[in-house]
Amino acid sequence: MAITKVHPITATLNKALEYIQNPNKTDKKLLVSGYACTPTVALFQFNQVKQTAEKKNGILAEHLIQSFAPGEVDYETAHKIGIELADRILKGRFQYVIATHIDRGNIHNHIIWNSVSFKDHKKYHSSPNSYYFIRRTSDIICAENGLSVIEIPKDKGKSHYEHLLDKKGQSWKTKLRQTIDYCILKSRSWDEFLMLMDKEKYEIKYGKYISFRAEGQERFTRSKTLGDHYTEESIRKRIAGESVGLSSKEPDIRHSLVIDIENNIKAMQSKGYANWAKVFNLKLVAETVNYLSENNISDISTLDTKISELSDKLYDKKERSKTNEKRIKFLEEQIKDIDVYRKTKPVVEGVPKHFGKEKYRHEHEAEFILYAAAERSVKKTFGDKKLPLIKELRAEQKKLRTEANKLWSDIKDERQQLDELKNMKRNIEIFLGSDDCPSHKRQSKRTEELE
Known part of the structure; x- marks a missing residue:
């Protein structure tokens, strides 16, 4: 998964280019590349195009940051994905410098491109549509390279902005999910759950679907829009200690891990979950043994x-x-x-x-x-x-x-x-x-x- 942000550079382009090419951030500049320019002298080459086109004023360049999920991609692949993204969105019309930073917890690309095309001398016009195109293209390239992408269908109506807030734990829906989870753990019945939600200062609206509204929130949020685990039926099952949408799934030995029931907080709090986890572990180990046997791994x-x-x-x-x-x-x-x-x-x-x-x-x-x-x-x-x-x-x-x-x-x-x-x-x-x-x-x- 990659998050993208774009903003214009209206001053100090030299400092921006110098910053993204920092040797300490780019494996001694091994992860720095340029298109139609040499990164070390890109400023002069950008200015040369502007001078020829007689377009020196206004926005000097565009700066795109493409940030990957921690541990999901290696340095070279991230750099390669960044180059492919720049090539697809700029279509060979604009000079650019790309640098992959690896000095922090998450790998991220910085792409700075000239605001004036060296081919037709037209300026790059940034708009909501151009940003959506960049984001969509980034998702496509990530999917092509086997990386995860932001998928919205399960959380209907969630905007990209809300997704970013959700990642930071700041959206109304994120806070509602956290409150529901907390109240489920404290509840022994549906009525007790509703009483606890009321104590957490959530207004409750009954109808075809139960909805909640926090203080300061303009509209009610239907619980079913939070995901499969937050429908009224699922919440009732979770309060009763029953598993939700798990028992019917076969274990995937490639990605699943045995649940440490003895030290699992959820298993301590829910007898139903503990029983399900025991069955899950038995199935998982059986599948693991079968796989090892099929691949001639005997011990x-x-x-x-x-x-x-x-x-x-x-x-x-x-x-x-x-x-x-x-x-x-x-x-x-x-x-x-x-x-x-x-x-x-x-x-x-x-x-x-x-x-x-x-x-x-x-x-x-x-x-x-x-x-x-x-x-x-x-x-x-x-x-x-x-x-x-x-x-x-x-x-x-x-x-x-x-x-x-x-x-x-x-x-x-x-x-x-x-x-x-x-x-x-x-x-x-x-x-x-x-x-x-x-x-x-x-x-x-x-x-x-x-x-």
């Missing part, structure tokens, strides 16, 4: 070996992929520098020999700056050697990208297999009371204390 030591081998394979592939990405990044910089060097060299060498030198330099100041930066880079890389052809570099880059895509596809599949195997091992250890299991250690500690 814990074999399972440990499989986990170790798969972990080693994943590590090797990640290292190879990282090496590939570095080489692809290096080739991209080479291609840009050689292209800029060859295009600006005739301009620099075209300085008049006698009169008008200063005027010429002033008129072509941007080209001189770009040439100097490109020359330093190519001299550092190639020295006095002949510069390679760009088509040869692109051919190598294409080959590496094909290999990198194959590696990441394998990594994604094998990571899922590894998670499944680890879940199975944990389930068996909890169910059998292994010494390595945290719940078993807690039980042993309590036994020692009693003795």
